[in-house]
Amino acid sequence: QVQLVESGGGGVQPGRSLRLSCADSGLTIRNYGMHWVRQAPGKGLEWVAVISYDGSNKWYADSVKGRFTISRDNSKNTLYLQMNSLRPEDTAVYYCAKGQGPYEWGAMDVWGQGTTVTVSS
Amino acid sequence: QSALTQPASVSESPGQSITISCTGTSSDVGGYNYVSWYQQHPGKAPKLMIYDVTNRPSGVSNRFSGSKSGNTASLTISGLQAEDEADYYCSSYTSSRSVVFGGGTKVTVL
Numbered sequence A: 001q002v003q004l005v006e007s008g009g010g011g012v013q014p015g016r017s018l019r020l021s022c023a024d025s026g027l028t029i030r031n032y033g034m035h036w037v038r039q040a041p042g043k044g045l046e047w048v049a050v051i052s053y054d055g056s057n058k059w060y061a062d063s064v065k066g067r068f069t070i071s072r073d074n075s076k077n078t079l080y081l082q083m084n085s086l087r088p089e090d091t092a093v094y095y096c097a098k099g100q101g102p103y104e105w106g107a108m109d110v111w112g113q114g115t116t117v118t119v120s121s
Numbered sequence B: 001q002s003a004l005t006q007p008a009s010v011s012e013s014p015g016q017s018i019t020i021s022c023t024g025t026s027s028d029v030g031g032y033n034y035v036s037w038y039q040q041h042p043g044k045a046p047k048l049m050i051y052d053v054t055n056r057p058s059g060v061s062n063r064f065s066g067s068k069s070g071n072t073a074s075l076t077i078s079g080l081q082a083e084d085e086a087d088y089y090c091s092s093y094t095s096s097r098s099v100v101f102g103g104g105t106k107v108t109v110l
Helices: none
Strands: A004-007 A010-012 A018-024 A034-039 A045-051 A058-060 A068-073 A078-083 A092-099 A108-111 A115-119 B009-012 B018-023 B035-040 B047-050 B064-069 B072-077 B086-093 B099-101 B105-109
Touching: A004 A092, A018 A034, A018 A092, A018 A115, A034 A068, A034 A078, A034 A108, A045 A068, A045 A078, A045 A092, A045 B086, A045 B099, A058 A068, A078 A092, A108 B047, B009 B018, B018 B086, B018 B105, B035 B064, B047 B064, B072 B086
Parallel strands: A010 A115, B009 B105
Antiparallel strands: A004 A018, A018 A078, A034 A045, A034 A092, A045 A058, A068 A078, A092 A108, A092 A115, B018 B072, B035 B047, B035 B086, B064 B072, B086 B099, B086 B105
């Protein structure tokens, strides 16, 4: 059973960087595409990025393109999100989610509990 | 990457049925059978309820069903129960190889 645990969230000043991690404590996520999804306080879900099972394909929301980088280390069953040039509007709970298949399409069938990122001076 | 359009709220009495719409374009909902629906209770992570327009994951009640016509997808909850009170989000794969969510619908069981 896949269980996803996010970490790395916290408070940070605008313009600084933060790296989120998502570890699979159950079986393995190496055969699946993986997503990051965020939710600002009191707002809806916003898709952030997706990476294919082997890391060869990565796609981003326009709102984070050029600032955020998604990556994975399949030897460690871990997904990452490097967030640079953070803005107050990046404040949100960040969820990692497992795709049903190896690529960027398809539903997200397992979600982590989320990690909170607060960008404020 | 404009959000899919959902009604902000839907209310109904226990035992009744509701349908939540999710309207997109031919570049997302209308162009692919990769529409999903998620349920989110306050303070909790989203839960997948419907995938690929009409399919239910194992363990999801058969009171939940999905459909699509043109650029609009729908989630129907029949035999409404108190535990169904939550926020519901649709999502779709898009032609720009991204994912887009709807704005969310708050379901209230009266």
